[in-house]
Amino acid sequence: MASDEFHRAALEHLDALYNFAMYLTRNPPEADDLVQETYLRAFRFSHRFQPGTHLRAWLFQILRNTFLTFYRLRERESALAEDGVPTWDTPMFHDAPEESSGAVEAHTDLERALQRLPEEFRTVLLLAEVEGLALEDVARVLACPVGTVKSRIFRAKERLRGLLRDYSKE
Amino acid sequence: MNNHSPDSDEALGARLRAELPRYAAPTHLRSAIGEGAAGAQPRPAWLAPALAAVATALVLGLAFLPLLPRILPADPTERLVRSVVAEHTRALMWGARRPEIVPAALPWLTQESGIGLRKVFAGDDRLLFVGAEPVYLEGRRGIALSYRDGDGHLVTYTVLPWPGLPLPEPRRVQIDRWRPALMSDSGFSAWVWRQGDLACFVVSDMVSESDIERFKDYFVRLRVSTDPVPAN
Numbered sequence: 268m269a270s271d272e273f274h275r276a277a278l279e280h281l282d283a284l285y286n287f288a289m290y291l292t293r294n295p296p297e298a299d300d301l302v303q304e305t306y307l308r309a310f311r312f313s314h315r316f317q318p319g320t321h322l323r324a325w326l327f328q329i330l331r332n333t334f335l336t337f338y339r340l341r342e343r344e345s346a347l348a349e350d351g352v353p354t355w356d357t358p359m360f361h362d363a364p365e366e367s368s369g370a371v372e373a374h375t376d377l378e379r380a381l382q383r384l385p386e387e388f389r390t391v392l393l394l395a396e397v398e399g400l401a402l403e404d405v406a407r408v409l410a411c412p413v414g415t416v417k418s419r420i421f422r423a424k425e426r427l428r429g430l431l432r433d434y435s436k437e
Numbered sequence: 438m439n440n441h442s443p444d445s446d447e448a449l450g451a452r453l454r455a456e457l458p459r460y461a462a463p464t465h466l467r468s469a470i471g472e473g474a475a476g477a478q479p480r481p482a483w484l485a486p487a488l489a490a491v492a493t494a495l496v497l498g499l500a501f502l503p504l505l506p507r508i509l510p511a512d513p514t515e516r517l518v519r520s521v522v523a524e525h526t527r528a529l530m531w532g533a534r535r536p537e538i539v540p541a542a543l544p545w546l547t548q549e550s551g552i553g554l555r556k557v558f559a560g561d562d563r564l565l566f567v568g569a570e571p572v573y574l575e576g577r578r579g580i581a582l583s584y585r586d587g588d589g590h591l592v593t594y595t596v597l598p599w600p601g602l603p604l605p606e607p608r609r610v611q612i613d614r615w616r617p618a619l620m621s622d623s624g625f626s627a628w629v630w631r632q633g634d635l636a637c638f639v640v641s642d643m644v645s646e647s648d649i650e651r652f653k654d655y656f657v658r659l660r661v662s663t664d665p666v667p668a669n
Contacts, residue, residue, distance in 0.1 A: 281462045281467060286459050290457075298460070299463070302462065314482045381453075392453060396450040428449065
């Protein structure tokens with residue numbers, strides 16, 4: 268795929284990637300950073316993209332891997348901080364939106380319940396149900412078998428239903 | 438679970454699609470990425486394998502470096518001078534291993550080195566005798582005598598059996614009635630001459646023009662007062 272054509276095709280998925288980034292980070296500046304980093308990597312490694320495969324899934328895969336890389340880095344730093352070693356002022360990505368300044372608040376029970384799911388459950392629901400990716404593509408993004416994706420979707424929905432039931436009783 | 442109930446998987450999926458707000462990428466992000474795309478150059482596909490190949494070659498090169506043959510001068514005199522200078526450097530760094538007293542140790546030195554000394558320069562007001570020891574250079578036994586001058590320069594006089602050692606004519610210097618060759622290696626100067634079937638060397642770190650004059654004087658002192666011969 269020619270470079271310009273690749274850039275154009277990749278940019279068509281910007282809104283979907285940003286939406287996904289927002290649900291992962293719950294913080295607009297961090298979502299900005301995450302999406303920018305995703306495109307930077309995608310453009311740099313565009314030669315690795317195999318034409319004919321799903322570009323959208325490939326971009327989601329890069330975004331999620333980037334998120335996890337920074338998230339794990341931040342988790343390590345937090346562990347160090349508990350031991351008394353100073354950390355940076357602002358981590359790049361996190362998944363604790365409630366405690367973060369500038370985090371987007373959840374307006375509905377559904378949004379709040381989704382936010383409380385572990386990342387791997389949140390991600391399968393967002394990719395499979397919201398973005399409409401095929402199970403095979405979701406499996407590629409998560410680097411796991413299709414059977415695992417199906418199982419995660421089932422468990423994620425169970426967990427989501429339970430949380431929604433709890434909210435309805437409050 | 439009933440798939441038609443409000444709690445069914447399908448209904449939950451539909452709720453997620455319908456009720457979750459969608460966040461559109463802000464304009465500034467779109468333009469920033471667009472600008473980045475304009476300047477972005479994808480890495481050439483051949484770059485990664487090429488870098489991997491170069492890295493592998495470097496690692497292999499480093500691994501086999503000790504096994505590679507050393508680059509030695511083809512000229513036997515230069516090669517010999519390099520060995521003598523290396524021995525001089527060792528003495529300079531760590532001192533003579535056996536600072537034997539001459540002439541008391543001469544029989545032992547002759548036995549160990551295969552070089553007899555009919556007379557030996559035992560030092561004077563300019564050069565202080567430091568020590569003597571047998572050496573083994575380029576596969577031959579020899580003898581090395583060390584001296585130190587008033588400025589701290591170490592001067593090493595080395596003798597090896599080497600019949601017919603060629604001397605480079607352009608480097609030969611007339612000093613009194615002798616014509617030794619002035620060679621240099623690794624920042625050291627060396628007088629090289631033949632004495633019968635022996636090759637003789639005087640090495641020091643005196644390389645400047647004024648030092649060379651003094652080095653000539655040291656050569657004369659050693660040449661006049663030392664007379665090595667093969668012991669066999």
